[in-house]
Structures are given as C-alpha cells and as structure tokens.
Amino acid sequence: MGPPDTIAPLTTEHHYTEPIETEHTGFGIDRFYHRVPLDWFLVVSGEIDAWSYEFFLEKGNLFERDYSIVAVDFDYDVDRNSDGTGKPFHVLFCDSEGEERKCYPRTHYLLRLLEYDESIYEVVAVNPTDEYDGVLVAVQERLPHVPDSSVDALEDTDVT
Numbered sequence: 001m002g003p004p005d006t007i008a009p010l011t012t013e014h015h016y017t018e019p020i021e022t023e024h025t026g027f028g029i030d031r032f033y034h035r036v037p038l039d040w041f042l043v044v045s046g047e048i049d050a051w052s053y054e055f056f057l058e059k060g061n062l063f064e065r066d067y068s069i070v071a072v073d074f075d076y077d078v079d080r081n082s083d084g085t086g087k088p089f090h091v092l093f094c095d096s097e098g099e100e101r102k103c104y105p106r107t108h109y110l111l112r113l114l115e116y117d118e119s120i121y122e123v124v125a126v127n128p129t130d131e132y133d134g135v136l137v138a139v140q141e142r143l144p145h146v147p148d149s150s151v152d153a154l155e156d157t158d159v160t
Contacts, residue, residue, distance in 0.1 A: 020136075029141050031124065034114050037134040038069055041091050045103035066096035069128040072135055075104075089126055091135070110137050 019032035042048040043056045048063050050056035056063060070092040090102045107123035116139055125138035 023138075025140065027143065029143070031138050031140040034137045034139065035129065035134055036110065036113065036137055038067055038091070038093060038132075039065065039134075040113070041103050041105055041135075042067060042093070044109070045105070047101070047103060064096060067093050068132040069093050069135065070100060070132075072126050072128055074126070111139065114139060 021033040023031040043050050043053045075088040090104050094100045111118050122142050127136050
C-alpha cells in the first residue's frame, strides 16, 4: 500500500497555464514545461493552512513562506491508485527550521491545474527549479501503445 492521497485540489481557479518552454521530442511530440510554485503543493496538501490557493495568494503576508524543495521523486515502487489518480510522486521540502517533510501529490492534480485533458496528456517529469522554490512540470501527449507483435505471431503459428 502506498502513501495516502493527501493532496486535494483546494482551488477554484486554474493557474500557471502558459508553458514557459516547449521542446520538440524525437517522437515528433511537443513537451511543455510549466513552473508550479512549492506554495501551491503546500496549500493543497494542508501544510499551509489556507482555505484555498486563491486565499493564500490574496493574504500571503499571513503565512510563512520560508520553505524550499529538497527533492522531487516519482514513487515507482508504489502501486497506482485504482481511482485513476495518476503516477504518485513526493515532494520533499524543508521549513525555515530545516525540518524535512513530504507531501504526496498525484500527477492528475497537476494536469487539472494546468488545464490538460487527462485522457490525452501525461506528466513525464517533475523537477525542482534551480531556486528550489517550485517545480518544473513536463507534460506531453501520451505515446500510443505499441502492441507486442510476438503475441500475434504465436497466435498465428500452426502447431500440429
């Protein structure tokens, strides 16, 4: 069993919808990079106690802002949730006193935040920014599934 799905979309608006960079991959697919601040993860995970991300933005001076990202990693050893919440990953961050903690977002929240169709696009990378105050999220169209041709070849083989 994996970590709890502790992050929820406590926001009423979409933010960060414009890519800061577009890369053309070798597969002929565009990969879009978006910057998402650490604050967003901390608000929606409940680490920063704000009603919503919009409230946090409006009343930012009421909240501590001295957090930084230590690392971001996909949890490949964790099973996907059966509810279709996407790949699990964790954001390891530290507060102003140096205490490290994690929040466990899911990629589908990022796709919704950035206004991508979850059935067409997927998150392929999440990396800390150079300033460690946010992440760069790489989104691209899902690659088409290539069926295993060896299965078809076995079915066509006549063994007598």
